[in-house]
Amino acid sequence: MALIRIEDAVKRYGDVLALNNVTLSVDRGACLALVGESGSGKTTLLRAINRLTELDSGRVTVRGRPVGTIDPVQLRRSIGYVQQDGGLIPHWTCLDNAALVPALLGNPDPAERGRVALGAAGLDQAVFASRYPRELSGGQRQRVAIARALAADPDILLMDEPFGALDAITRNEAQESFAALRESAGVTAVFVTHDLREALRVATRIAVMRAGEVVMESAAGEIVQDATGYAAELLEKSGVVR
Amino acid sequence: MNGRRRPAAAVLAACAVWAQMAAADPAAGQTTPIVVASKPFAESYLLAEAFAQVLESHGYAVDRRPGFASTELVFQALVRGDVDVYPEYTGTGLAAILGETAAGGPAEVFRRVSDAFLSRWDVHWLPPLGFENTYAIAMRRTAADSLNLRTLTGLADAAPRLAGGFSPDFMGRADGLDGLTAVYGIEFRETRSLLQAVKYQALAEGAVDVIDAYSTDGAISRHDLTVLADDRRFFPPYDAAPLVSGDFYDNRPEAVLALARLAGRIDVEAVRRANERIEVDGAPVAEAAARLLADIGLSNVGLEDAEDDRTRPGRSPARSILVALPAYMWAERTELAGQIARHLLLVLVSLGAAILVALPAGVALERRRSIAEAAIRTAGLLQTIPGIALLAFMIPVFGIGVAPAVVALFLYSLLPILRNTYTGIVEAAPDAVSAGRALGMTEVQLLTRIRMPLAAPVIMAGVRTAAVINVGTATLAAFIGAGGLGDSIVAGLALSDPVMILSGAVPAAILAIFGDWTLARAESLVAPSGVRS
Numbered sequence: 001m002a003l004i005r006i007e008d009a010v011k012r013y014g015d016v017l018a019l020n021n022v023t024l025s026v027d028r029g030a031c032l033a034l035v036g037e038s039g040s041g042k043t044t045l046l047r048a049i050n051r052l053t054e055l056d057s058g059r060v061t062v063r064g065r066p067v068g069t070i071d072p073v074q075l076r077r078s079i080g081y082v083q084q085d086g087g088l089i090p091h092w093t094c095l096d097n098a099a100l101v102p103a104l105l106g107n108p109d110p111a112e113r114g115r116v117a118l119g120a121a122g123l124d125q126a127v128f129a130s131r132y133p134r135e136l137s138g139g140q141r142q143r144v145a146i147a148r149a150l151a152a153d154p155d156i157l158l159m160d161e162p163f164g165a166l167d168a169i170t171r172n173e174a175q176e177s178f179a180a181l182r183e184s185a186g187v188t189a190v191f192v193t194h195d196l197r198e199a200l201r202v203a204t205r206i207a208v209m210r211a212g213e214v215v216m217e218s219a220a221g222e223i224v225q226d227a228t229g230y231a232a233e234l235l236e237k238s239g240v241v242r
Numbered sequence: 243m244n245g246r247r248r249p250a251a252a253v254l255a256a257c258a259v260w261a262q263m264a265a266a267d268p269a270a271g272q273t274t275p276i277v278v279a280s281k282p283f284a285e286s287y288l289l290a291e292a293f294a295q296v297l298e299s300h301g302y303a304v305d306r307r308p309g310f311a312s313t314e315l316v317f318q319a320l321v322r323g324d325v326d327v328y329p330e331y332t333g334t335g336l337a338a339i340l341g342e343t344a345a346g347g348p349a350e351v352f353r354r355v356s357d358a359f360l361s362r363w364d365v366h367w368l369p370p371l372g373f374e375n376t377y378a379i380a381m382r383r384t385a386a387d388s389l390n391l392r393t394l395t396g397l398a399d400a401a402p403r404l405a406g407g408f409s410p411d412f413m414g415r416a417d418g419l420d421g422l423t424a425v426y427g428i429e430f431r432e433t434r435s436l437l438q439a440v441k442y443q444a445l446a447e448g449a450v451d452v453i454d455a456y457s458t459d460g461a462i463s464r465h466d467l468t469v470l471a472d473d474r475r476f477f478p479p480y481d482a483a484p485l486v487s488g489d490f491y492d493n494r495p496e497a498v499l500a501l502a503r504l505a506g507r508i509d510v511e512a513v514r515r516a517n518e519r520i521e522v523d524g525a526p527v528a529e530a531a532a533r534l535l536a537d538i539g540l541s542n543v544g545l546e547d548a549e550d551d552r553t554r555p556g557r558s559p560a561r562s563i564l565v566a567l568p569a570y571m572w573a574e575r576t577e578l579a580g581q582i583a584r585h586l587l588l589v590l591v592s593l594g595a596a597i598l599v600a601l602p603a604g605v606a607l608e609r610r611r612s613i614a615e616a617a618i619r620t621a622g623l624l625q626t627i628p629g630i631a632l633l634a635f636m637i638p639v640f641g642i643g644v645a646p647a648v649v650a651l652f653l654y655s656l657l658p659i660l661r662n663t664y665t666g667i668v669e670a671a672p673d674a675v676s677a678g679r680a681l682g683m684t685e686v687q688l689l690t691r692i693r694m695p696l697a698a699p700v701i702m703a704g705v706r707t708a709a710v711i712n713v714g715t716a717t718l719a720a721f722i723g724a725g726g727l728g729d730s731i732v733a734g735l736a737l738s739d740p741v742m743i744l745s746g747a748v749p750a751a752i753l754a755i756f757g758d759w760t761l762a763r764a765e766s767l768v769a770p771s772g773v774r775s
Contacts, residue, residue, distance in 0.1 A: 052680055
């Protein structure tokens with residue numbers, strides 16, 4: 001059953017058509033990678049899901065409800081979000097950062113939820129809870145950002161180039177531990193990446209975007225065989241051998 | 243009906259008579275002090291103080307506002323009725339205020355300014371005091387002798403090899419340097435703008451060769467100067483007289499009469515002696531004025547005050563400033579405490595108002611970035627207006643005193659606070675703000691929990707800049723009668739008294755340093771711990 005459904009999404013920025021009649025759905029438990037070069041519309045599509053971007057026309061449905069009928073603040077609190085640079089609040093400790101969404105939701109013990117989330121993200125909370133973001137490495141910061149996104153147990157997680165700022169070795173580790181964490185948490189994820197190899201490593205389904213359109217969508221395991229045209233080009237550029 | 247009306251009319255008439263009597267009764271006027279002002283040079287201080295002492299001897303309360311920056315400022319304040327009386331010279335009235343050239347002798351000039359001022363501004367010239375103080379173009383005697391110069395016509399030939407140093411007032415007036423150039427063709431090698439306080443010094447040391455002096459200056463004989471004759475009668479007659487506002491003239495006739503008693507009583511010798519007492523002997527103005535009044539036989543008005551003043555340490559060239567300054571400041575401690583309190587009032591009220599306006603405005607601009615640049619540039623434009631000019635602009639709207647000074651200082655404070663608030667908010671961890679928004683923080687939460695705490699040190703730095711600028715600029719407020727530490731500085735400059743200047747400048751500097759230090763501490767205290775360096 002589709003947890004997220006996008007129908008005929010259109011979004012313009014001036015003369016640029018960022019989304020051109022995109023229709024896509026994400027099943028519960030799936031991990032969909034939106035792959036494409038910069039300017040292909042993948043981030044715009046991701047941000048339409050939690051109303052950070054409002055569509056010109058078309059419709060996004062989450063858990064069966066059109067997002068236009070849900071208060072954006074409440075909608076966002078129910079969906080995890082990770083961005084490329086982590087976006088941690090610099091004058092808050094890791095624990096305060098991790099406990100943000102439970103606190104916003106009025107959870108009686110947000111700190112406890114934060115500690116659990118830090119632990120689940122592979123961070124020793126005894127060490128990291130009282131540290132400030134600037135005292136962490138890039139990989140550790142990204143783990144705190146993922147812990148923050150999952151601390152309130154959302155059923156949906158959105159990520160925008162989550163591993164983009166990490167060096168190659170850290171990135172591989174982060175991708176693997178994220179894939180494991182996602183599976184154990186049973187969260188449905190949509191993430192944006194320009195790296196097809198990353199998509200193949202982390203995602204269950206892949207949608208290839210170009211100039212505001214989804215040019216191909218298939219299961220991660222089948223894309224290498226199925227790809228034609230632009231998607232095949234992209235595979236070749238990424239060094240994924242056919 | 244008639245029967246009932248009559249008693250009412252009688253009561254009304256009685257009230258009117260009583261009101262008229264009350265208005266004419268000097269004792270009733272004591273509630274509103276008479277505002278006596280002056281321009282920033284020794285003789286103007288002296289005459290204003292003499293007016294004040296005469297008025298006080300007649301039982302009037304006086305509010306002394308000496309040291310207005312220029313003729314324009316003090317005259318504007320008089321026309322508005324913010325100042326009741328100040329000493330002026332007929333020639334200045336004719337040339338600098340009316341913009342006319344002299345036509346005839348002293349009597350014609352007095353008649354001309356009297357008529358014109360009354361019809362244009364409802365301002366009255368009281369009868370002249372009895373002496374003339376004309377501009378005197380002066381040189382070192384040795385230099386004049388070696389060039390064989392006696393007249394301004396002669397100066398025209400020598401001028402291209404000479405440097406002139408003139409007071410700012412003289413350089414900007416039709417009866418000043420411009421007129422001199424036009425009438426005599428005098429063109430100096432260079433001209434410098436010099437304050438009254440340093441002009442004689444600069445001439446004596448050879449930094450300039452020619453200065454504008456006043457014919458009654460005590461310094462002319464002290465420095466052994468030659469006054470060049472005005473052989474083409476360029477300068478109009480400059481008879482000194484009290485200039486009073488129409489309001490004062492109409493409503494305080496007894497006080498006007500008291501001032502009019504000075505008419506023709508002060509001769510040039512008496513005023514020159516009094517100027518010398520101030521400029522050469524370093525006597526306090528109050529004492530010199532009291533002696534002047536005693537010299538001309540106007541009772542012993544103010545002598546009691548003068549006795550007190552005599553205990554003040556006068557200016558003594560033999561004593562080092564390091565010794566004289568603390569002694570002077572101790573003797574004047576009550577006065578100085580009042581000036582510091584007034585200074586702080588000016589700075590804190592204007593700064594507080596600027597914070598109340600610029601802080602929310604800076605926050606609001608973050609949401610309207612398209613107009614932010616224009617708004618900040620406008621505030622920046624205000625800052626480019628010179629302090630004294632901004633203060634002058636305020637007078638037509640707010641009059642003189644504290645109100646225009648506070649408004650001017652407020653305008654000066656806007657830019658640093660506005661710019662720093664806007665920059666601080668915009669640059670406060672934009673990625674944390676976007677992530678916070680994506681996770682469901684409201685705009686208010688983003689502002690109060692991320693942006694404001696991160697921007698606080700930057701905003702505080704803006705407040706700190708504004709405070710330091712204000713402490714300095716507030717010294718200029720003395721030029722428009724707002725008081726503060728500038729009073730001592732302006733009076734000291736006018737009277738060439740370095741100790742008096744420092745008695746205002748040193749506390750002002752200490753205030754600035756202390757304010758800067760305090761706000762620097764506050765700046766580091768408001769920095770959130772996670773980002774504190």
